[in-house]
Amino acid sequence: MSDTSTRVLSLEDELLELLGPASVSTEPRVRERASIDGSPMSPIIAAKLPLGLADLVVFAADAEQIATAVAAASRHGVPITVRGKGTGNYGQGIPMQGGLVIDTTRAKAIVEVGDGFITAEAGTPMVMLEQAAWASGQALWMYPSTAQSTIGGFLSGGSGGTGSIEHGSNDRGFVAALDVVHADGSAEIHHVEGDEAQKYVHNYGTAGVIVRATVRLEPLREWRGLWASFPDFGGTLSVVQTIGNLDPSPRLVSGDGPEISASLPADEAIPEGRSSLRVILDATQVDTVTAIIEGAGGRVEAVREGPQASIRLSMLSYNHPIEWYQKSQEHEVFHLEVAGAPLADDIEAVESVFAGGKLHIESTKAFPIGMLAAPYVSEEDVYRGIAELNAIGVGVHNPHQWNVDFNVEQTAETAALTDPNGLLNPGKLNPDYTGARKGAIIS
Numbered sequence: 001m002s003d004t005s006t007r008v009l010s011l012e013d014e015l016l017e018l019l020g021p022a023s024v025s026t027e028p029r030v031r032e033r034a035s036i037d038g039s040p041m042s043p044i045i046a047a048k049l050p051l052g053l054a055d056l057v058v059f060a061a062d063a064e065q066i067a068t069a070v071a072a073a074s075r076h077g078v079p080i081t082v083r084g085k086g087t088g089n090y091g092q093g094i095p096m097q098g099g100l101v102i103d104t105t106r107a108k109a110i111v112e113v114g115d116g117f118i119t120a121e122a123g124t125p126m127v128m129l130e131q132a133a134w135a136s137g138q139a140l141w142m143y144p145s146t147a148q149s150t151i152g153g154f155l156s157g158g159s160g161g162t163g164s165i166e167h168g169s170n171d172r173g174f175v176a177a178l179d180v181v182h183a184d185g186s187a188e189i190h191h192v193e194g195d196e197a198q199k200y201v202h203n204y205g206t207a208g209v210i211v212r213a214t215v216r217l218e219p220l221r222e223w224r225g226l227w228a229s230f231p232d233f234g235g236t237l238s239v240v241q242t243i244g245n246l247d248p249s250p251r252l253v254s255g256d257g258p259e260i261s262a263s264l265p266a267d268e269a270i271p272e273g274r275s276s277l278r279v280i281l282d283a284t285q286v287d288t289v290t291a292i293i294e295g296a297g298g299r300v301e302a303v304r305e306g307p308q309a310s311i312r313l314s315m316l317s318y319n320h321p322i323e324w325y326q327k328s329q330e331h332e333v334f335h336l337e338v339a340g341a342p343l344a345d346d347i348e349a350v351e352s353v354f355a356g357g358k359l360h361i362e363s364t365k366a367f368p369i370g371m372l373a374a375p376y377v378s379e380e381d382v383y384r385g386i387a388e389l390n391a392i393g394v395g396v397h398n399p400h401q402w403n404v405d406f407n408v409e410q411t412a413e414t415a416a417l418t419d420p421n422g423l424l425n426p427g428k429l430n431p432d433y434t435g436a437r438k439g440a441i442i443s
Contacts, residue, residue, distance in 0.1 A: 083104065093153075179213070199411070
């Protein structure tokens with residue numbers, strides 16, 4: 001028996017004693033399910049699967065159990081990968097060196113809703129936080145397009161979504177405080193706030209494990225979901241930034257050309273053969289936005305009230321339209337995350353970088369962002385296109401890799417103290433990763 005197998009068996013024995021048999025599994029199907037995410041969305045990563053397989057899975061029921069599992073694995077020298085719903089698309093949550101996977105989805109509880117903040121355990125779905133916030137007359141600053149994602153997963157692997165037009169990404173003040181555990185053999189939960197908390201955001205759990213989070217709320221406004229359409233994508237592109245720059249800010253502005261729109265779930269508000277525009281906006285802005293749309297040759301298809309309308313529109317933003325588009329095509333489709341004025345001003349130049357290129361667009365205050373999808377040819381073709389996009393002023397984030405690529409130096413410095421033996425999600429934090437083949441990062 002190898003030394004690794006011995007360590008895993010010893011860890012299993014300890015976890016069974018600490019957490020009980022209902023919380024610990026070595027069943028092959030359980031291990032397999034805990035070792036996958038949404039990475040098949042990338043044909044480049046899909047060709048490299050499987051990337052790793054858990055030896056042991058723990059289902060933690062609360063923050064303390066997550067900390068207990070991290071501490072035990074650290075003492076036994078077993079690699080640790082923490083996951084929420086597994087909705088990440090690019091392998092960040094795959095246990096590349098095996099070891100222990102901690103599933104946090106049972107650790108879902110709203111701890112406190114206060115004036116301007118909400119605290120929840122790591123496995124709490126974002127939609128559950130939003131519902132609790134609405135019940136208190138407040139709303140989250142932001143939540144991801146996959147609203148069922150956990151708060152721990154979103155803070156560790158996500159960046160923005162509904163609400164980002166006004167508040168930016170989740171590293172810009174959204175996080176008020178975190179409770180984290182380090183891979184030092186201790187189950188101590190460290191409370192960190194402000195800049196110290198930011199050190200644990202968007203680094204895939206490589207610097208510490210988030211067990212509880214406090215994030216910002218704002219006063220609840222009367223949100224409306226507005227669906228509109230145009231004869232072609234040019235009409236949608238002409239109003240995206242105008243609507244996104246309104247005051248008060250919309251929570252979301254998303255648009256697609258007729259081809260991607262046709263792949264979205266059937267809805268009378270998304271008519272066939274037309275470009276779709278979807279907005280979550282303040283009720284006071286409905287007339288203004290209607291005038292903007294009609295002035296550009298479009299028409300409003302529906303205005304819907306209530307939280308479900310907002311959630312539904314959120315699920316048709318960011319990566320989601322590309323996922324629907326992929327499913328509708330007979331050939332492999334890849335995509336890149338893109339940003340910059342050319343997305344709205346020179347769509348032909350952007351889409352023509354790849355044969356058959358199609359853009360999904362989102363508004364931010366500064367510039368449009370989006371997802372550029374195209375038939376997959378080869379990895380070399382993808383990187384050629386990244387260089388061409390950069391050359392015409394389009395920023396690119398390459399989603400076809402799993403390396404931490406945000407504040408890498410700071411994360412490495414933090415991890416040297418919090419994870420001295422390199423056990424936290426190994427394979428993801430590579431300080432020498434220069435990003436030479438990933439294009440310009442979208443900030």
